[in-house]
Amino acid sequence: MAIIAPSLLAADFLHLQREVEMVNKSEADWLHLDVMDGMFVPNISFGPMIIEFVKKVTTKICDVHLMIEEPSRYFEQFKKAGADHISIHIETCPRLHQDIRQLKAMGLKAGVAINPHNPASLLSDIIADVDIVLVMSVNPGFGGQKFIPNTLNKIREIKKLIVEKGSHAVINIDGGVTLENAAEIVAAGADALVAGSTVFNAADPVEAIRLLKQA
């Protein structure tokens, strides 16, 4: 069964709290938190203060995705706020190996995220060192976009690379995951699914999470 990581839409504090409560009641495994800086991505979301609030009210693992420039400046703050996993982008980290080592030394699960235009081969020399590969299946920055079909090939290539390199990384797919495409994504080799709109725009988010989990 796939790991399910609902991604908070969090239009405001009231929604944030309600969304977390629904996730707590559900079969979700992780809670995915998208941190955006308005630089690496054309959108601003939230920082460590919100993670700290969420951590206090959730029973789930906090899977934090840093869509920000020079993320290592903030590792300590996000760790202190309660992040369990931190994923950083290959596109923002010229010293990626060092950053991953630092995250692991801090006792966090370390993930590398990769944008849709970048090939799986770019992960070749880092995949053995990471706990998570976060594959962007939309261009990062906004929820509610359509899944990019070529992601399925990329998942298969990453799975192959994981075996070849003896990596223990889990493959996490982020963007455009729906009840219709979830089974195909898992069949391609995904271990975890991030889902925002599919969960929180559903009439019954807890049931949407259950259905995704079955995929």
Ligand SMILES: O=C(CO)[C@H](O)[C@H](O)COP(=O)(O)O
């Ligand atoms: O923020 C995103 C991209 O940066 C993601 O798309 C988000 O995490 C998931 O949203 P959705 O399921 O609606 O695509």
